[in-house]
Amino acid sequence: MHRxxxxxxxxxxxxxGACTWLAPAASAYPQGTCPALQLSKTETPTSTTVEASxxxxxxxxxxxxxSGGTVSVNGCDVTLTGGTQVATAHTDAQGSFDPxxxxxxxxxxxPITGVGASGDSATIDLTVTNGxxxxxxxxxxxxxxxxxxxxxxxxxxxLLLGGGGLLLGLGRRRSTAxxx
Numbered sequence: 001m002h003r004x005x006x007x008x009x010x011x012x013x014x015x016x017g018a019c020t021w022l023a024p025a026a027s028a029y030p031q032g033t034c035p036a037l038q039l040s041k042t043e044t045p046t047s048t049t050v051e052a053s054x055x056x057x058x059x060x061x062x063x064x065x066x067s068g069g070t071v072s073v074n075g076c077d078v079t080l081t082g083g084t085q086v087a088t089a090h091t092d093a094q095g096s097f098d099p100x101x102x103x104x105x106x107x108x109x110x111p112i113t114g115v116g117a118s119g120d121s122a123t124i125d126l127t128v129t130n131g132x133x134x135x136x137x138x139x140x141x142x143x144x145x146x147x148x149x150x151x152x153x154x155x156x157x158x159l160l161l162g163g164g165g166l167l168l169g170l171g172r173r174r175s176t177a178x179x180x
Contacts, residue, residue, distance in 0.1 A: 034076035035122040045131030057095040058118040078121040
């Protein structure tokens with residue numbers, strides 16, 4: 001009985017330690033400081049006005065919004081190749097901006113990417129419909145989740161599942177020992 005309690009304490013300590021260790025190591029950027037874009041609509045008919053909202057860009061910098069192009073994301077680093085300029089804005093002292101732009105005339109999903117003069121950048125997808133009324137009409141913005149955050153969540157899930165399996169095995173061993 002005493003050995004099971006000690007093992008349980010050890011497993012819990014390892015899991016808590018792993019979670020604590022993973023949290024700060026998950027990203028080179030403090031949580032919430034990556035530049036981010038949100039849109040007033042994530043799905044809209046062609047050629048309608050959409051309000052973009054940017055946060056965590058450098059203070060007092062010019063930001064150019066692009067539609068389309070090829071986007072690659074690595075943590076907080078967003079690289080855009082190509083694209084069509086759709087708006088410009090100037091950030092306030094907190095690094096925020098909110099320019100309107102016109103949705104592309106081409107139906108499909110297009111990345112909307114904000115690129116600041118300092119090199120700060122962020123992207124979000126906009127789905128452009130033909131305006132026939134099929135599918136959702138937009139509204140709401142999904143939360144931003146980076147690949148680094150997903151990797152940390154998967155690692156935590158694996159650790160918790162492993163700890164649960166270990167505890168299940170201990171319970172079965174204890175149950176078998178009690179029957180003997």
